[in-house]
Amino acid sequence: MMDQKPDNKTNQALYEAWLSCSPSLSLQARQRLKNEYPDTADFFERFPSASRELISKKAYEELASLREKGLHKIKEALDRSVIAVAIPGDECFPEQLLSIEDAPALLFYRGLLQKTEPRAIAMVGSRRETRYGREQAFKIARELAEHGVTVVSGLARGIDTAAHLGALEAGGRTIAILGSGIKNIYPKENEALAEKIIQSGGALVSEFAPMAEPLAYHFPIRNRLISGFSQGVLLIEAREKSGTLITVGHALMQSREVFALPGPVDAPGSVVPNRMIRDGARLVTCAMDLLEDMGWAKREESVQTSFLPPDLTNEERRLYDALCHEPLPFTELMEAAGMTAAELNVLLTGLEMKDLIETLPGRVFKAKTR
Numbered sequence: 001m002m003d004q005k006p007d008n009k010t011n012q013a014l015y016e017a018w019l020s021c022s023p024s025l026s027l028q029a030r031q032r033l034k035n036e037y038p039d040t041a042d043f044f045e046r047f048p049s050a051s052r053e054l055i056s057k058k059a060y061e062e063l064a065s066l067r068e069k070g071l072h073k074i075k076e077a078l079d080r081s082v083i084a085v086a087i088p089g090d091e092c093f094p095e096q097l098l099s100i101e102d103a104p105a106l107l108f109y110r111g112l113l114q115k116t117e118p119r120a121i122a123m124v125g126s127r128r129e130t131r132y133g134r135e136q137a138f139k140i141a142r143e144l145a146e147h148g149v150t151v152v153s154g155l156a157r158g159i160d161t162a163a164h165l166g167a168l169e170a171g172g173r174t175i176a177i178l179g180s181g182i183k184n185i186y187p188k189e190n191e192a193l194a195e196k197i198i199q200s201g202g203a204l205v206s207e208f209a210p211m212a213e214p215l216a217y218h219f220p221i222r223n224r225l226i227s228g229f230s231q232g233v234l235l236i237e238a239r240e241k242s243g244t245l246i247t248v249g250h251a252l253m254q255s256r257e258v259f260a261l262p263g264p265v266d267a268p269g270s271v272v273p274n275r276m277i278r279d280g281a282r283l284v285t286c287a288m289d290l291l292e293d294m295g296w297a298k299r300e301e302s303v304q305t306s307f308l309p310p311d312l313t314n315e316e317r318r319l320y321d322a323l324c325h326e327p328l329p330f331t332e333l334m335e336a337a338g339m340t341a342a343e344l345n346v347l348l349t350g351l352e353m354k355d356l357i358e359t360l361p362g363r364v365f366k367a368k369t370r
Helices: 008-020 027-036 040-046 049-053 057-069 071-080 131-146 159-169 188-199 218-228 244-253 268-278 287-294 299-305 314-325 330-337 341-353
Strands: 084-086 107-111 120-124 150-153 174-177 203-206 232-235 257-260 357-360 364-367
Touching: 008 040, 008 057, 008 071, 008 084, 049 057, 057 071, 107 188, 120 131, 120 159, 120 218, 120 244, 131 150, 131 159, 131 287, 131 330, 150 159, 159 174, 159 188, 174 188, 174 218, 188 203, 218 244, 232 244, 232 268, 232 287, 244 257, 244 268, 257 268, 257 287, 314 330, 314 341, 314 364, 330 341, 330 364, 341 357
Parallel strands: 120 150, 120 232, 150 174, 174 203, 232 257
Antiparallel strands: 084 107, 107 203, 357 364
């Protein structure tokens, strides 16, 4: 039954993987085992029958079967799938996770996992994103990556996907925290994206067994890791009762900075971000807002907006910031801002009168910087 033991550190990780590879062993049941049997290696070796009272019959049978096969079988399966394991104390285990409540006992991962992520921002939002939310998530993630920020998200449809793609577009690092197993990518259409994240120097991370299903209760559990990996969380879009709010709640409990992107007041996906800004979340209209608030922007990078007059409205500032990145035609500005032609004309005229923008041929507008 028992196999030859690897070195102590590898062996300890495999003991933890043994517990994680039981699909029926919930995190609560695992914690009960930990409380009663703090040394997982000793528990594996003795596997006392009294542990039946702490976990379900099915979980006990799964652990017994895995134990009978031996740790070497677990290691061989992980090696075949190029999946590594990290536990607290390992050189690659993210130290920012050690201080959070319910810190993971183990992480399965593919790609590059690092002990420190000096600049990491989680970007989260709705799976039912709008064009505005998707484009803003992509743009902000791209700009953050250009400034050396690691973009963390959950590989879900919508905003998560846009954030990962934006970071990759800039050749940056992005980490996907999964609510399923690493060998069971969810959603399936993001399998190619997951591989690109790995090949680009990022990582796929999960505390669930490699073949774990994307069960509904997994996602609230994994959300604490999305915020835990980061120094701040940026909410792009979220509807009322969105699961994304769980990540924001974890961020607040973990003393992470919370940011939100404002949106049209009549858009369902902007209700929550707008309310969060009113309640004290930091307003973000571009990556530079976030970089400055985090203290990550170089002084010279902020000079161009220092001359802006203080009486600009929020709408004027948003429009000016959008044009700082690239010239845009009138129709694209109208769609991005969610305004009517008449409303946009008023704002553009005001910015031109203040000598902040200029009109190029074809009704293309460009910000003037100094």
